[in-house]
Amino acid sequence: MGDDRTVAVVPAAGKGLRMGLPENKVYLTLVDRPVLAHTLAVFEECPEVDEVVLVVADGEEDFCRREVLRPFKL
Known part of the structure; x- marks a missing residue:
């Protein structure tokens, strides 16, 4: 167990159906960028x-x- 690494897994494959959205809620804009x-x-x-x-x-x-990673250099 010499390689103790911490990996964050971000699940972002939802649909936004419960919110009645036409798109995944993680793409909604919050202040100046997508959630x-x-x-x-x-x-x-x-x-x-x-x-x-x-x-x-x-x-x-x-x-x-195109809409999240590149524009915000992530």
């Missing part, structure tokens, strides 16, 4: 977290890269 961008930024800045694994819905990979 998901806020979440990922917290983990990226946390020195105790060695790696962040993002899980998005099948088919949303390109959208997530």
